[in-house]
Amino acid sequence: MTETFTAMVIDAVDGKPKGSFQELSISSLPDYDVLVEIAYSTLNYKDGLAVSGKGRIARRMPMVGGIDIAGTVVESRSPDWQPGDKIIVNGWGLSETEWGGYGRYQRVKPEWLIRLPDAFSLQQAMAIGTAGYTAALCVDALEKWGTMRPGHGEVLVTGAAGGVGSVAIALLAALGHTVTASTGRPETHDYLAALGASGFIDRTALSEKGGPLQKERWIGGVDSVGSTTLVNALAQTVRGGAIAACGLAGGADLPGTVLPHILRSVALIGVDSVGAPIVQRLSAWARLARDLDTAKLDSMTTVEPMSNLPQLSEDILAGRIRGRIVIDVAR
Ligand SMILES: NC(=O)c1ccc[n+]([C@@H]2O[C@H](COP(=O)([O-])OP(=O)(O)OC[C@H]3O[C@@H](n4cnc5c(N)ncnc54)[C@H](OP(=O)(O)O)[C@@H]3O)[C@@H](O)[C@H]2O)c1
Numbered sequence: 509m510t511e512t513f514t515a516m517v518i519d520a521v522d523g524k525p526k527g528s529f530q531e532l533s534i535s536s537l538p539d540y541d542v543l544v545e546i547a548y549s550t551l552n553y554k555d556g557l558a559v560s561g562k563g564r565i566a567r568r569m570p571m572v573g574g575i576d577i578a579g580t581v582v583e584s585r586s587p588d589w590q591p592g593d594k595i596i597v598n599g600w601g602l603s604e605t606e607w608g609g610y611g612r613y614q615r616v617k618p619e620w621l622i623r624l625p626d627a628f629s630l631q632q633a634m635a636i637g638t639a640g641y642t643a644a645l646c647v648d649a650l651e652k653w654g655t656m657r658p659g660h661g662e663v664l665v666t667g668a669a670g671g672v673g674s675v676a677i678a679l680l681a682a683l684g685h686t687v688t689a690s691t692g693r694p695e696t697h698d699y700l701a702a703l704g705a706s707g708f709i710d711r712t713a714l715s716e717k718g719g720p721l722q723k724e725r726w727i728g729g730v731d732s733v734g735s736t737t738l739v740n741a742l743a744q745t746v747r748g749g750a751i752a753a754c755g756l757a758g759g760a761d762l763p764g765t766v767l768p769h770i771l772r773s774v775a776l777i778g779v780d781s782v783g784a785p786i787v788q789r790l791s792a793w794a795r796l797a798r799d800l801d802t803a804k805l806d807s808m809t810t811v812e813p814m815s816n817l818p819q820l821s822e823d824i825l826a827g828r829i830r831g832r833i834v835i836d837v838a839r
Pocket residue numbers: 551552553554638639642666667668669670671672673690691692693711715732733737753754755756757758759779780781782824825827829831
């Protein structure tokens with residue numbers, strides 16, 4: 509075990525947060541019960557905000573970035589985890605209030621860990637990462653709402669070519685749904701069709717202000733865009749349908765009316781992956797292990813060295829990333 513390693517650390521530069529590579533030692537890590545040797549982390553939209561300093565993600569500094577971890581337990585003071593166990597951590601405040609996955613080692617709380625499902629390698633688990641696990645939480649939430657039945661209409665996925673969108677399409681298609689992908693990148697249509705999308709709408713069709721109640725079209729949806737896009741999705745949802753909303757790639761506002769909710773019983777289901785209780789996490793990962801085609805997962809995945817994080821962070825904020833980026837923390 510090497511005593512020092514390189515990590516992506518968010519620190520204050522001229523009073524503003526900014527990521528840079530720094531050398532850390534294992535003895536400098538938080539005094540939590542499980543030491544993990546990290547194999548891979550991921551790049552999510554939130555990581556882009558944190559590393560670039562364009563969003564105030566880190567609430568204390570210095571902060572090790574990276575909201576996801578996949579690796580192997582090296583030391584454990586918890587009876588629940590043994591050296592050699594392969595584990596995943598998603599969220600729990602990593603990169604916000606707790607040191608995260610952009611480094612070779614991290615100490616974490618035992619209750620944050622999930623055992624790596626047999627269906628996935630460590631690399632595939634990070635190809636899923638927070639974005640994919642959130643997509644699974646969204647599909648779980650729509651199923652729990654209970655009105656969306658395969659073969660009974662179209663399901664909308666916005667931000668389709670992004671991380672959440674890509675995995676949501678693959679999961680919904682695996683359930684037999686007719687999935688319509690909203691994207692601003694027509695060049696991704698073949699990619700999205702291979703994941704399971706059968707229809708496309710340009711994202712500008714949803715991002716312009718529309719009426720409070722529009723023609724009913726969606727039996728359900730997964731939205732990672734927010735703002736006017738989410739408002740239009742709700743206004744176009746059939747009576748009794750639901751949209752699971754998890755993101756704000758298009759804005760954090762919600763400039764709509766209550767009419768879809770009070771006149772059509774449409775539900776807006778909020779999904780938060782960071783603080784989701786363990787029972788929801790296990791359900792989401794079980795769904796991924798059961799329904800996510802690993803060939804499709806591999807087709808949406810690019811592995812990048814950690815040294816490329818500064819540029820990749822700019823790319824994800826500019827909407828230039830397709831699918832999922834796995835970060836190899838050893839390079
Ligand atoms: N609630 C949670 O726990 C949770 C968890 C994970 C992610 N999120 C949020 O979900 C969102 C997506 O995350 P991600 O990791 O999938 O990010 P991503 O890979 O960057 O995907 C976002 C996608 O949104 C679309 N988009 C980007 N800018 C847009 C704009 N101005 N207007 C309309 N669409 C736009 C793009 O899709 P097209 O190119 O296909 O148009 C882009 O690929 C982010 O806001 C993230 O913070 C929330």
